[in-house]
Amino acid sequence: DVKVTQSSRYLVKRTGEKVFLECVQDMDHENMFWYRQDPGLGLRLIYFSYDVKMKEKGDIPEGYSVSREKKERFSLILESASTNQTSMYLCATRVRGARTATYFGAGTRLSVL
Amino acid sequence: QQQVKQSPQSLIVQKGGISIINCAYENTAFDYFPWYQQFPGKGPALLIAIRPDVSEKKEGRFTISFNKSAKQFSLHIMDSQPGDSATYFCAASRRYSSASKIIFGSGTRLSIRP
Numbered sequence: 001d002v003k004v005t006q007s008s009r010y011l012v013k014r015t016g017e018k019v020f021l022e023c024v025q026d027m028d029h030e031n032m033f034w035y036r037q038d039p040g041l042g043l044r045l046i047y048f049s050y051d052v053k054m055k056e057k058g059d060i061p062e063g064y065s066v067s068r069e070k071k072e073r074f075s076l077i078l079e080s081a082s083t084n085q086t087s088m089y090l091c092a093t094r095v096r097g098a099r100t101a102t103y104f105g106a107g108t109r110l111s112v113l
Numbered sequence: 114q115q116q117v118k119q120s121p122q123s124l125i126v127q128k129g130g131i132s133i134i135n136c137a138y139e140n141t142a143f144d145y146f147p148w149y150q151q152f153p154g155k156g157p158a159l160l161i162a163i164r165p166d167v168s169e170k171k172e173g174r175f176t177i178s179f180n181k182s183a184k185q186f187s188l189h190i191m192d193s194q195p196g197d198s199a200t201y202f203c204a205a206s207r208r209y210s211s212a213s214k215i216i217f218g219s220g221t222r223l224s225i226r227p
Contacts, residue, residue, distance in 0.1 A: 004156070035217075040122060042202060042219035043157070058214070090156055094215075099145040099164070099206070102215060104156025 002027045004105040006091050011110045019078040021108050023091030029103075030096045032074035033058075034066060037088040037107070046089075049074055050096070081112045117205050119218030127226050132190040134221045136203035139184065143205040147215070148177065148188050151200045160201070161188070193225045 007022035025032065033048040045058030047066040055066050063085060067075045078085055091105040118137045126132045136146075147162035163170045163177040163186065170177045176189040190197055203218040 040219060042119070043217040045214060048214065092156070099162075101147070101159040101162075102149075102157075104158065106154065106156050 002029075002093070002103040004091055004093055004103050006089075006105040006108050008108050009106065011108060013078075013081050013110065013112050015082060015112060017078075017081050017112075019081050019110065019112075021076040021078075021089055021091075021110070023074045023076070023105055025072055025074075025091075025093040025103070027093065027095075027103070028071065029093040030071075031094045032068065033092040033094070033102070034064070034074065034076045035090040035092060035104075036060065037090055043090065046076065078110075081110075083112050086110060086112045117203060117216050117218045119203050119221060121221060122219065123222045123224070125224045125226060126190075126193045128193060128195060130193050130225075132188075132193045132197065132223055132225070134188045134201055134203070134223070135185065136187065136205075136218050137183075137185045138205050138216075140205070140207070141184070142207045143216075145206045146177070146179065146186050147204050147206075148175075149202040149204065149217075151202065151220075153199075157200075157202055190223075193223075195225045195227055198223060198225050 003026045005024045034046040035043045049055045049068040065077045089108045092102045094102045148160045149157035150160040151157040161172050161175050174191045179186045201221045204215045206215040
């Protein structure tokens with residue numbers, strides 16, 4: 001079974017803090033993704049990575065950055081957290097190719113106060 | 114042109130009934146259309162997927178109907194059960210996309226009443 005592990009289920013941070021969300025996968029998948037899930041808006045892609053040290057912006061990259069130093073690990077960074085970044089964050093992985101399943105972690109619910 | 118529009122936003126169905134969720138897309142380059150199921154506290158998981166060369170795919174009680182000319186596809190859940198209560202996302206992607214991205218619909222929260 002593919003395992004996508006997100007380091008925290010719940011996080012509470014203060015406005016202006018730097019926030020790190022960590023994701024680890026155990027299936028040697030090339031592609032890794034960070035999505036944000038908000039009611040009525042579905043899953044919106046923040047950033048993705050198709051290889052170590054490679055990254056591309058998704059649909060809503062503003063206010064976020066990412067890091068992929070090892071194949072199995074993909075980090076999402078909120079440089080200066082703001083209240084409008086309160087959301088559910090989902091990490092996902094997929095083997096190379098578009099016609100394959102995407103595997104999601106359980107999510108991190110982030111509250112920025 | 115990259116959007117996938119999903120409806121309804123929420124749906125209540127009686128146990129044993131048929132649940133129907135609809136999606137529409139614009140980009141004719143899309144060639145893979147999966148549906149994901151998400152239970153509370155879990156990430157979405159692939160439920161069933163279809164390619165545009167077929168008009169229907171069935172797996173157990175779940176069926177995808179695909180209308181290429183109308184650029185629409187739908188998920189039908191037959192004999193809906195309380196355990197089917199979840200949020201469902203349709204999605205689309207295109208082969209050989211350098212971005213390797215999947216575009217998700219906005220989601221449908223399905224509740225099956227006993």
